[in-house]
Amino acid sequence: MKEIKEMSYNEAVAELEQILRTMQGDQCDIDRLATLTRRATELIAECRARLTATDEELRTILAGMQE
C-alpha cells in the first residue's frame, strides 16, 4: 500500500471508493474489516486536511492579509 502522504488527492479518493466497493461486496470478511476501516479513516483525514485549513492557519493567513 502506498504511503498516504505521497498519494495525490485523486489517488486517495480512488482508493476510498475501492474500499467502499470491497466492503459492500460479498468477498469482504470480518478479519479485513478493521484494516480497511483504519485505512479509510486515514485517507479521509488526509483528504480533509488537504482541502481545509485549521483555525490557527486561517488566523495566520488573515493576519498576513491585513498587514
Next chain:
Amino acid sequence: MTKAMTLLEMLDVVRTFVQQPATQNVWVTAEVQDVQVRGGHCYMEMLQKDDAGRQQARVRGCIWASNYARIARSFYNATGQQFASGLKVMVRVSASFHPVFGISLVINEVNPEFTMGDLLRRRNEILRRLQAEGVLEMNRQLRWPLVPQRIAVVSAPGAAGYGDFINQLYTNPSHLRFTTRLYPAVMQGASAPQSVIAALMAVADDAPLWDGVVIIRGGGATSDLQAFEDYELAATVAQFPLPVAIGIGHERDVTVLDYVANARLKTPTAVAEWLIGCGESVLGAVNNLGARILQAATDRISGNRQQLAQATGLLPALARGAVERARARLGNATGLLSGVSGRLIHPQLERLGMTGRALATATATQLQRRRDSIDAAERLLAALSPQATLLRGYSITRVGGKAITSPDDIPAGTILETTLASGTLLSVKK
C-alpha cells in the same frame, strides 16, 4: 472714432447665431471621451474620427443634472453599460454658446439602441477575429483542478472588490484552504487593458504556482467597462495557459472577456463563492464517502453478529437434529440390509444348499462307480493270478528264486524249488 462692441456684446451676437432653431433638439452621433460627473452634471468631450483615427470634429458636451440621473439609468438598463468614455452614442442635443466657456452641446436625450448596436458590432468584430485566429475557445477548454485552491488575483490593490473577494474566500464556513497572491493592475480607464495584460504576464511567469487566475474589480458607479472591450486583452485572456475567471462588474455588465474567459462570473464575491462551491462539493463527496464506508463497516459487523447469534441459537437444535438424522439413517440401513439379505442372500444360500446336495449325490455315484470297477479288476486279477493256474495243476520251478523255463544249463546237483498250489517241493537235478 470707430465704434466698438464689447467682447460680451460681440459674443452675445455669436450666441444668437449659434442658438438657432436649426441647432436645437437635433439628433447627432458622436464618440464620447473624458466622461466625468461633477456636482450631478455630466461633462464630456464629443468627437468624430476618420477611419485612420484622426479627429475630424470635437466639441464639449454636457448633460445637466436635471436630466443626467434619468438618462444614465435608462441607458444602463438598455445597454448594460454605464454612459462612459469610449462609447459611440446617438444623442439629442441643443447647441449652446457661453461667453466664457464657448460652444458646447447640451444633451437632453440618448438613444441607447445605437450604442448597443455599436458595442455589439465592436465586440463581434473582436470575437470574429479571435475565432479566425483559432484562439477564441482556448481558455474555455482548460479545466480547473477538482479543487482550485491556489489562486492568482489580478485586481486593483485596496479596491473594495478585492477586499470583498479575499474576505469571502478566507472566511468560508467549510474552512477550505486557499492560497492567493495579488498581481496588481489598474482596473479603470484607458490604461486598464495594458495594465491587466502586464499583470497576466507576471502570473504566467509563476504559472506552476497557481491553479488558475481571477480578474476582479468592484463595479463602481463610474465603472467604464468599455476599456475591457479590447482585442489585445481578450486575445491574452483567450490564450492564457491557466484557466481565467472573470468578475469585473455588476449583474448586467458584459464585456468581450466574458466570452473568452474560462469562467464568467458577475462580481468578485460571486467568483469567491464559485471557488468555495467547487471545494465544498469535493469536501462533501469525501464526507459522503466516509459516511458510506462507516455504514458498510457497521452493516458488515452487525450482519456477522446476527449470523453468529443465529448460529449460537441454532446449534443445540442442529446437534439434536444431526443425531436424530444419524439414528434414522442407521435404522434405515438396518432395514435395508435385511431387505437386501432377503433378496440377495437367500437365493445364494439356496443355491449353496442345492450345490451341497448335488455334490453329495455326485460323490456317491463316483464312489460306487469306482467301487464297481475295482471289483471287476479284482475278479480279473483273480482269474489271471498264478495261484489259479497252480490250482489247475500247473507248477513253477525256481533256482535261486528265479523261475526256470528249460532244464538246459542247470548243473546236476542243483536244488530246485517247485511251487505247487498248496506248498513247495524241493528236489535235486540228476
